[in-house]
Every structure is written in C-alpha cells, then in structure tokens.
Amino acid sequence: MAAVQARETPEKPAAPASMPTIAVADLPREGRxxxxxxxxxGxxxxxxxGTTFHNRERLLPRQPRGYYSEYTVRTPFSRDRGARRIVAGKGSTGDPATSGEYYYTADHYRSFARIKE
Known part of the structure; x- marks a missing residue:
C-alpha cells in the first residue's frame, strides 16, 4: 500500500501564473x-x-466560500460605486486586514492583478 502524502496549504495562495501584478505605488490614489x-x-x-466575493469568474485562486471579501475603490466623478475594487483573501490569519493577499480590478471583475507590497 502506497503512503499518502499530505498536501501543504501555502500561507498565501499563489495567483495563477498568467495573473499580472501591480505594486501598491502603482494603484490609483483611491486604491491605496x-x-x-x-x-x-475600516x-x-x-x-x-467587506461583503463576500464569490469568485464566480474563477479568476482568483480557488478557495472555500467566504474566503474572499470585496472593497470599493472610489471612482472620482462616479455617481455609483464604479467598477474598481480590491478583493482580499483571509490568508492564514483568517483576517483580510492582515492576510497580505490582495487583488485589484479596474473593470468590475473581468481581470485582476495581484497587489505586491
């Protein structure tokens, strides 16, 4: 009988290889x-x-339901919330505030860039 090896879960899930990154300094001022x-x-x-982001587009690493939260990035002169968001994972801490796992979208979830700090 072959031994079964346990899979380790990384502290910060890796973004898909094709996902671009964005430095904090390159975010719009409202994103920072x-x-x-x-x-x-808050x-x-x-x-x-702070509400749940469901990742229906499956562009972020797959995680259990409730893992991701979404936050509005204000869009100047917009009458509504606009299209810009930051999505935060819970990471190993279970808290988006300290997870270090953040994604930016400027086009309402059509594409994402991993925020590099």
Missing amino acids: KTLELIKKG PFPYNKD
Whole structure:
C-alpha cells in the first residue's frame, strides 16, 4: 500500500501564473486609500465593503466560500460605486486586514492583478 502524502496549504495562495501584478505605488490614489482602510479594519464608506466575493469568474485562486471579501475603490466623478475594487483573501490569519493577499480590478471583475507590497 502506497503512503499518502499530505498536501501543504501555502500561507498565501499563489495567483495563477498568467495573473499580472501591480505594486501598491502603482494603484490609483483611491486604491491605496482603500488598501489602508482594509488593513485598519475600516471604517468603510460603502455598505457593501467587506461583503463576500464569490469568485464566480474563477479568476482568483480557488478557495472555500467566504474566503474572499470585496472593497470599493472610489471612482472620482462616479455617481455609483464604479467598477474598481480590491478583493482580499483571509490568508492564514483568517483576517483580510492582515492576510497580505490582495487583488485589484479596474473593470468590475473581468481581470485582476495581484497587489505586491
């Protein structure tokens, strides 16, 4: 009988190989502010900030339901929340504020870039 090896779960799931990255400094000013708020635990300007992101597009690494949270990146002159978001994973800490796992989308979930700190 062959031995079964346990799979280790990485602390920060790797983004798909084809996913681009973006440095924090390259985020729009409003994106940097949203990231700061996430790390502080709020308060957030929009009611939907911090709600579950379901990853229906399957562009982010697969994780159990409830793993990802979404946050609005304000869009100047927009009358609504706009298309820009940061999606945060819970990571090994279980808390988006300290997970270090953040993704930016400027086109309402059609594409993502892993935020590199």
